[in-house]
Amino acid sequence: GAGVSQSPSNKVTEKGKDVELRCDPISGHTALYWYRQSLGQGLEFLIYFQGNSAPDKSGLPSDRFSAERTGGSVSTLTIQRTQQEDSAVYLCASSLNTARDGSPLHFGNGTRLTVT
Amino acid sequence: AQKVTQAQTEISVVEKEDVTLDCVYETRDTTYYLFWYKQPPSGELVFLIRRNSFDEQNEISGRYSWNFQKSTSSFNFTITASQVVDSAVYFCALSERRGNEKLTFGTGTRLTIIP
Numbered sequence: 001g002a003g004v005s006q007s008p009s010n011k012v013t014e015k016g017k018d019v020e021l022r023c024d025p026i027s028g029h030t031a032l033y034w035y036r037q038s039l040g041q042g043l044e045f046l047i048y049f050q051g052n053s054a055p056d057k058s059g060l061p062s063d064r065f066s067a068e069r070t071g072g073s074v075s076t077l078t079i080q081r082t083q084q085e086d087s088a089v090y091l092c093a094s095s096l097n098t099a100r101d102g103s104p105l106h107f108g109n110g111t112r113l114t115v116t
Numbered sequence: 117a118q119k120v121t122q123a124q125t126e127i128s129v130v131e132k133e134d135v136t137l138d139c140v141y142e143t144r145d146t147t148y149y150l151f152w153y154k155q156p157p158s159g160e161l162v163f164l165i166r167r168n169s170f171d172e173q174n175e176i177s178g179r180y181s182w183n184f185q186k187s188t189s190s191f192n193f194t195i196t197a198s199q200v201v202d203s204a205v206y207f208c209a210l211s212e213r214r215g216n217e218k219l220t221f222g223t224g225t226r227l228t229i230i231p
Contacts (some may be wrong), residue, residue: 033218041206042223048216054216091161099219102130102168104161107161 002026003092003101004108006092021077021111025094032075033095033105034067038088050098051074082115089113118143120210122222129198130230137225139208147213148185152193155224156204166224167191195227203229219225
């Protein structure tokens with residue numbers, strides 16, 4: 001499809017397990033973002049990629065969170081030793097240019113992570 | 117630092133009424149961009165509009181209109197003759213030309229249209 005694709009759409013995991021969330025951006029979009037949305041809350045910025053580099057990781061909540069992007073395309077967000085407070089919807093977005101240039105972000109449907 | 121405030125947490129109106137969603141922003145930059153997004157119950161965030169700081173002209177798109185006022189640092193969104201399909205959470209967002217490479221979102225306004 002032409003939009004941002006995220007998988008899985010839902011993930012239930014036990015506390016302490018590792019999870020990987022995948023994002024496939026719109027073709028040709030150089031900028032990629034991860035945001036987190038907790039129940040009834042706004043969007044919390046996690047990390048920004050330009051190509052394969054991550055110039056802004058300031059939103060990652062702890063060192064249990066990491067992300068990478070390969071080939072200037074697919075990105076993976078990894079959460080190690082998951083905790084219950086990690087339960088949220090993880091949203092990926094891509095844009096043609098960057099937010100500083102005023103490019104709108106195009107979002108995927110998100111991955112709903114539940115840590116039991 | 118950039119900040120977006122959406123003071124209205126939840127709004128309910130009867131179908132066909134007009135409704136205005138408020139957005140107030142803070143920025144030290146002279147060049148910035150403002151956005152509105154819609155998040156229907158299905159969950160996907162849908163981009164609605166972008167304005168840059170040099171263009172204060174109001175915009176109308178069908179039943180939607182946006183009022184940008186730099187004097188009050190506001191970018192309000194009005195839906196005319198609301199419909200049930202307008203029920204969603206609406207987010208206002210801000211990015212700065214000299215700021216971080218990210219969009220800063222408000223906490224959203226949940227709009228419910230009562231049939």
